[in-house]
Amino acid sequence: MAETDSRRHPASLAFDVGAATDRGSVRELNEDSFLAREPVFAVADGMGGHEAGEVASRLCIESLADEPVLRPGRRTVTALDVILAVRRADLSIREATGALAGTTLAAAILTEGEDGALAWLVANVGDSRVYLEFEGEFSQLTEDHSEVWELLALGELTPEEARVYPRRNVVTRALGTGFDADPDLWTFPASPGQRLLVCSDGLTCELEDEQIAGVLAEHGDPQAAADALVAAALEAGGSDNVTVVVVGVRTGDDDGAPAPPLPLSEG
Numbered sequence: 704m705a706e707t708d709s710r711r712h713p714a715s716l717a718f719d720v721g722a723a724t725d726r727g728s729v730r731e732l733n734e735d736s737f738l739a740r741e742p743v744f745a746v747a748d749g750m751g752g753h754e755a756g757e758v759a760s761r762l763c764i765e766s767l768a769d770e771p772v773l774r775p776g777r778r779t780v781t782a783l784d785v786i787l788a789v790r791r792a793d794l795s796i797r798e799a800t801g802a803l804a805g806t807t808l809a810a811a812i813l814t815e816g817e818d819g820a821l822a823w824l825v826a827n828v829g830d831s832r833v834y835l836e837f838e839g840e841f842s843q844l845t846e847d848h849s850e851v852w853e854l855l856a857l858g859e860l861t862p863e864e865a866r867v868y869p870r871r872n873v874v875t876r877a878l879g880t881g882f883d884a885d886p887d888l889w890t891f892p893a894s895p896g897q898r899l900l901v902c903s904d905g906l907t908c909e910l911e912d913e914q915i916a917g918v919l920a921e922h923g924d925p926q927a928a929a930d931a932l933v934a935a936a937l938e939a940g941g942s943d944n945v946t947v948v949v950v951g952v953r954t955g956d957d958d959g960a961p962a963p964p965l966p967l968s969e970g
């Protein structure tokens with residue numbers, strides 16, 4: 704049966720990655736951190752004075768990178784693994800900073816479903832974001848944990864008011880603070896032609912979604928797209944640290960076959 708065969712032999716996929724970060728024009732430090740290698744594409748936006756935010760976001764990313772199930776080559780992570788990994792990251796930050804620092808976390812993580820097909824697990828705590836560009840559509844996958852997002856959802860602010868709302872940087876969930884650190888999770892199949900954008904609010908507080916979509920559409924190469932997005936945020940004011948990870952999905956070259964052995968030396 705063709706369907707069974709395609710499940711047993713899912714098309715191999717390849718991932719092209721770009722990442723860029725900048726301190727911005729106003730902040731003294733860059734308190735954003737990121738991880739951009741299979742199977743984890745993540746951005747953490749630290750908060751807290753005196754370098755504490757920098758420590759919090761770095762510990763968050765280091766903690767994820769150290770998870771055995773999230774090491775390069777692994778594609779078996781489950782939603783429960785992600786929840787536990789976020790809890791461990793939360794704990795490591797609280798222990799290191801005395802809950803005086805926090806960080807957001809937005810992540811897109813590759814995993815293999817039971818049918819062998821690759822899927823994305825998207826996780827979010829705070830107001831960093833994951834967007835999906837696919838077949839000409841550009842949409843935010845995550846929902847912000849922020850005061851302004853909640854007021855928008857309640858209809859108590861218009862989008863125009865939200866843009867200048869004085870407490871628009873206040874998040875309602877964060878890692879490391881001792882408050883709610885549970886991630887929201889989403890999952891969907893990975894397919895050729897998708898591009899995922901993971902970013903800190905230094906991008907989205909400067910640029911409208913349509914502007915972000917426009918810059919992405921102009922740059923097919925993920926690194927060129929990441930560089931152009933950071934440059935556009937700086938040009939628009941750069942009032943915050945800005946971090947961007949772009950992942951493009953395409954059909955793999957090897958059709959699932961193991962890579963041929965490489966010669967150990969030339970000539």
Ligand code: MN
Binds near residue numbers: 903904943944
């Ligand atoms: Mn920020």
